[in-house]
Amino acid sequence: MDPIARIKTDRQNARMVDDPNADLCFLALSESGQPSVRTLVLRDITTEGFTLFVNKTSPKWSIIEANNTAEMLVWYTNSQRQYRINGRIEELGSSDIEQNWHRRPSGSKYMDYSYERLGSQSSEVDSREDLIERINGLKEEHPEDAMVTPASAAAIVLRPEVIEMLDLNMPNRIHDRRRFVLKDGHWQSTQLIP
Ligand SMILES: Cc1cc2nc3c(=O)[nH]c(=O)nc-3n(C[C@H](O)[C@H](O)[C@H](O)COP(=O)(O)O)c2cc1C
Structure with a gap:
């Protein structure tokens, strides 16, 4: 199973039923051991990763500059699936923000x-x-x-390295929980106790 394809399908289905989470994510960052989390619009999911728009004057930007490892959480209520996406954040080229800012x-x-x-x-x-x-x-x-477009407006991408899926749609409340690790361009899956 390709977890990115799965997330994209779940997001599409969430949009069709007006799930308020369809276009959102929750981004956790950490600096000097201090965790912080915020809701952001998940702009796009591409082969590069998960695209977000932020402002470089914000606290989150200085955290990312100090530590670009991040965890993003998405939860689609209609499909009853949670994804925890771990990876590194990088800034995208200015054309990404230029094309969208207006x-x-x-x-x-x-x-x-x-x-x-x-x-x-x-x-x-x-x-x-x-x-x-x-x-x-x-x-x-x-x-x-x-x-x-202001110079401080930035498009960033979370490049996924590890994705954990928790699927609640299972009988007997034995949820399906899997970890996907990206190795040499391929996702390797292991089953976890939920
Ligand atoms: C539904 C929703 C969507 C949001 N989307 C964004 C967004 O796309 N970009 C953004 O910078 N902040 C967004 N915010 C605001 C952030 O959650 C946060 O309050 C703000 O970016 C300041 O974060 P910081 O102090 O951690 O830098 C959104 C908040 C909500 C509730």
Whole structure:
């Protein structure tokens, strides 16, 4: 079984039934022994791996720079399958973000602008009202059709090395749990006690 093909099929099926997790993942990172996890939009699954968009002003970016090993979790409620995907994160070329950034919702584009002009992502602000006022100022200063992809917007890919699947669709509650390890370009599977 190719776990990537399986994840892609499950994701497609999840989209068809409007599973709210269909386009999401949960990315765990670790720096100096301190774990952290966040929800991200899973942009694409390609032969390269699992593509995400992040901003380089964010705390997660400095964590990735210090330690690019990561675990991504996806859970599709309709297929009742969980995948834990371990690997290394790498930045994709600027063309990946260039091609997609302009298609982002307007609000997301102005957030990216705000990280460079108002304060880095996740930094503190005086108040929500103040932030909204300053973002409205950005909207006046930069009409949407004149916006350019900010240098801090990045596309990254998690290149999978180990994938663990837990499939709950089994009789007698004896779930099917398997670990897939990528060796010489091929996935090798072992069965685990769930
Ligand atoms: C449904 C959902 C989707 C999200 N998608 C993204 C995303 O694609 N990229 C991103 O940088 N943050 C996304 N976020 C916000 C992150 O979870 C996180 O709060 C933010 O990136 C700051 O993370 P950091 O402080 O660990 O850098 C999303 C949050 C939710 C709830």
